[in-house]
Structure formats: C-alpha cells, structure tokens
Amino acid sequence: MIDLLESQNINKNLIKDVENFLKNNTVDKNFEDRIPKPRFNYYGKEVLEMAITSILESNNLLLVGPKATGKNVLCDNLSYIFQRPQWNISFHVNTDSESLIGMDTLKSDEVVFRPGPILEAATNGGFCIFDEINMAKNDSVAIMHSVLDYRRIIDIPGIKKIDIDDKSRFIATMNYGYAGTREINEALLSRFFVIDMPPTTEDTLDKILKKEFSLNEKSQKMFIRFFMDLQEKSLNSEISGRCIDLRGLIASIHAIKRGLSIKSSLKIGIVNKTFDQFEKAIVSDIIDTIFSDEMKPEEIFE
Ligand SMILES: Nc1ncnc2c1ncn2[C@@H]1O[C@H](COP(=O)(O)OP(=O)(O)OP(=O)(O)O)[C@@H](O)[C@H]1O
Ligand SMILES: [Mg+2]
Structure with missing residues (x-):
C-alpha cells in the first residue's frame, strides 16, 4: 500500500507519518480479519492526501459524492493503509440507537450487553464507517452527535461512559440527489472534515482500467473516451447522471471478457440504467460512434 502511495506521488512527509503511525500502533490479533483487503486501489492524489491528513489529525471524515466515485473504495483503502479493523454501518430509515451502540440480549438465561459497531470500533481502535449517513433518522443522528x-x-444514558480509543476514527459517506436522501444537519456536518469526491479524470480511469484488465491500447482509449463523453454530456445537462456509472463500466468490460458482445454488455451495464428513451438514444449514439458492430469481444484484450 505504501507503494501505491509512492506511485501517486503522495507527499513524502505524509508517508513518513503513516509509517510512524503503523510503528506505534500494532493490531490486536483478534481483529486482524477485520482489516479489509481492498478489492480496488483508490486513485487520486489530492483526495488521498486530504484523507490521510484527516486521519492523522484524528478528525472524522465525510466523503460526499455521486454514485461510484470510490467512496467505499477509499474507506477500505484507508483502513488498510492504517491497518485498522473496520466496522461498517449501512444507514437506512430503520437504523436505531440499539443497532449502533448495542443492546441487552439473553445468553443462557442471563442478560448480557452485546456491543454494536460504534462501541466495537470505539473501544478497539477501529475505523467505523457510517455508510450513507444522510439516510439516518433523528434517533441515530442524536447518537452520532455525541460520538463525534x-x-x-461516548456518554449515552443507560450505557457506561466510554473513552474512544486514540486510534478510532469515524468515516461517513454521503450520496446526494437520490430519492430518500436527506440533507445532513449543520451541527452534524461541523463535526467532520468534508471531502467532495471529484468526477473521474482520464488519468484515474486509465489507471483503474489498467489495474483491472489488460485491454489493448486502442480499446483502452475507446472506453476512456466513451466514459469521458458521457460525463461531459451529463455535466452539460444533456443527459442525467444515471448512466455515469463507473461501476457499470467495469462490470460491462467483465461481461465482454466472458464473451458477451460489446454493445450488449454496455447495454446492461450502462445504457439501461436510464429509463428515459430519449436519454437511452443519446447514450447509444455515443456507443455507436465509438464502437463498431464488427468489433469482437476477444479483440479488445491483449
Ligand atoms: N478514484 C477511484 N479510484 C479507484 N476506483 C474508483 C475511483 N472512483 C471510482 N472507482 C470505481 O468505482 C466503483 C465504485 O466504487 P465505490 O463502491 O467505492 O463507490 P461509491 O462512491 O461508494 O458509490 P455509491 O455511492 O454508489 O455507494 C469501483 O469499481 C471503483 O473501482
Ligand atoms: Mg458506496
């Protein structure tokens, strides 16, 4: 992981500070299996530097951005870089204080307190991920105010007072503009360092695709151009953001690798994510101008 940081020219002093953090904070064997092994590397020098600085400064971190901008990939990368066990909470309207902090349960006829993810992370030097924090309802917002x-x-009535471990951090993610998401209130917001996840750049996409596939140079360029064209059309409000889906693009290329035609693969991974016929037509047009019908699935790989 240090290699990944060096290859992205991350500030050398920051890397040194991470190494010092690792030297001074070993991992409890019991929680080693909670340190994620990231499925993807996170690419983006500025975001990494901001995030690593926040963690070193003991700040809570809020990652804000549309779908598939690498919010969870970054969370996993950070837990891995700092070698910290991770507890993850996916917020939904029914997330209540008990599922966050813990609750009394019966164990062989005895009442025992079973700690929830916040307490586990707080007492064991873990990173606690508040995924989609803006889905939280008032009950859990009140808990977070106290925890952050x-x-x-952690001083919540009915639970003994708990000091949060020096190594514990809270990292939240937030999507905006979806049905069901709420605005996050200012008091909660002020408890975080906030990172706006940037749109995908050509350079980032190049790195992501290179790491994931061995596309030949020509097709690598085609997929990058396709995604950049889509993104530009969306930024110009010609289409919505529905088809701007990096996750979908990666999945489509996997489908092509399995032998499905390029157009069918892009249809299920990208085009059909919009339900608007007009928009579908625009996206299909972009595909038709870049990819010819004659291109065979196996021809795009090295
Ligand atoms: N900067 C980046 N570096 C590496 N991968 C990225 C980056 N941006 C997006 N991705 C890719 O986007 C996909 C989705 O990433 P992730 O699940 O972290 O998104 P997210 O922001 O949490 O999305 P959502 O809001 O939909 O949950 C992954 O396949 C990942 O490889
Ligand atoms: Mg996510």
Whole structure:
C-alpha cells in the first residue's frame, strides 16, 4: 500500500507519518480479519492526501459524492493503509440507537450487553464507517452527535461512559440527489472534515482500467473516451447522471471478457440504467460512434 502511495506521488512527509503511525500502533490479533483487503486501489492524489491528513489529525471524515466515485473504495483503502479493523454501518430509515451502540440480549438465561459497531470500533481502535449517513433518522443522528464530539467520550444514558480509543476514527459517506436522501444537519456536518469526491479524470480511469484488465491500447482509449463523453454530456445537462456509472463500466468490460458482445454488455451495464428513451438514444449514439458492430469481444484484450 505504501507503494501505491509512492506511485501517486503522495507527499513524502505524509508517508513518513503513516509509517510512524503503523510503528506505534500494532493490531490486536483478534481483529486482524477485520482489516479489509481492498478489492480496488483508490486513485487520486489530492483526495488521498486530504484523507490521510484527516486521519492523522484524528478528525472524522465525510466523503460526499455521486454514485461510484470510490467512496467505499477509499474507506477500505484507508483502513488498510492504517491497518485498522473496520466496522461498517449501512444507514437506512430503520437504523436505531440499539443497532449502533448495542443492546441487552439473553445468553443462557442471563442478560448480557452485546456491543454494536460504534462501541466495537470505539473501544478497539477501529475505523467505523457510517455508510450513507444522510439516510439516518433523528434517533441515530442524536447518537452520532455525541460520538463525534471532540471530547472523544461516548456518554449515552443507560450505557457506561466510554473513552474512544486514540486510534478510532469515524468515516461517513454521503450520496446526494437520490430519492430518500436527506440533507445532513449543520451541527452534524461541523463535526467532520468534508471531502467532495471529484468526477473521474482520464488519468484515474486509465489507471483503474489498467489495474483491472489488460485491454489493448486502442480499446483502452475507446472506453476512456466513451466514459469521458458521457460525463461531459451529463455535466452539460444533456443527459442525467444515471448512466455515469463507473461501476457499470467495469462490470460491462467483465461481461465482454466472458464473451458477451460489446454493445450488449454496455447495454446492461450502462445504457439501461436510464429509463428515459430519449436519454437511452443519446447514450447509444455515443456507443455507436465509438464502437463498431464488427468489433469482437476477444479483440479488445491483449
Ligand atoms: N478514484 C477511484 N479510484 C479507484 N476506483 C474508483 C475511483 N472512483 C471510482 N472507482 C470505481 O468505482 C466503483 C465504485 O466504487 P465505490 O463502491 O467505492 O463507490 P461509491 O462512491 O461508494 O458509490 P455509491 O455511492 O454508489 O455507494 C469501483 O469499481 C471503483 O473501482
Ligand atoms: Mg458506496
């Protein structure tokens, strides 16, 4: 992982500080299996530097951005870089305080307290991921206010007072513009360092595709051009953001690798993510101008 940081020219002093963090903070064997092994590397020098600085500064971090901008990939990369066990909470309207903090349960006729993910992360130096924090309802927002306070103490009525471990961090992700998402309130927001996840650049996409596939040079360029064209059309409001789906693009290329035609693969991975016929036509047009019908699936790989 340090190699990944060096290859992206991350500030050398930051890398040194990460190495010092690792030297001074070993991992409890019991939680080793909670350190994620990231499925993807996160690419983006500025975002990595901002995120690593936040963690070193003991700040809570909020990652804001549309779908498939690498929010969860970054969370996993950070847990891995700092070798910290991770607890993950996916917020939904029914997330209540008990599922966050813990609850009393019966164990062989005895009442025992079973800690929830926040307490586990807080006491074991873990990184706690608040995924889609803006889906949280008031009950859990109140808990987070207390947990994210600078005093680093969890003091919630009915639970013994707990000091948050020096190594514990809270990292939230937030999507905006979807049905069902709410605005996050200012008091909660002020408890975070906030990173706006940038749109995908040509350079990032080049790295992501190179790491994931061995496309030949010509097709590599075609897929990059396709995605950049889509993104540009969306930024110009000619189409919505529905088809701007890096996750979908990667999945489509995997489908092509399995032998499905390029156009069918892009149809299920990208085009059909919009339900608007007009928009579908625009996206299909871009595909038709870049990829010819004669191109065979196996021809795009090295
Ligand atoms: N900067 C990046 N570096 C590496 N991978 C990226 C980057 N941006 C997007 N991706 C790719 O996007 C895909 C989705 O990533 P991830 O699940 O982290 O997105 P997300 O922002 O959490 O999306 P959602 O809001 O839909 O949950 C992955 O396949 C990942 O490889
Ligand atoms: Mg996500």
